Amino acid sequence: MEAPKAATARLVAELLTRYPDAEVLGHGDVPKVSRAYLSFDGRSWWASVQPEVL
Secondary structure, three states, X not given: OOHHHHHHHHHHHHHHHHOOOOOOOOHHHOOOOOOOXXXXXXXXXXXXXXXXXX
């Protein structure tokens, strides 16, 4: 995993330990948010990087 993606994944993992009820979402999953990045699927991304981070 390249450095910026790895850093983002570590940050998400840290935030999920602080906020265990939180969900990892993409822009398109949040109501009333710009749909400019609809191609980014936050849930799928997290599922794919989670094993490398934890």
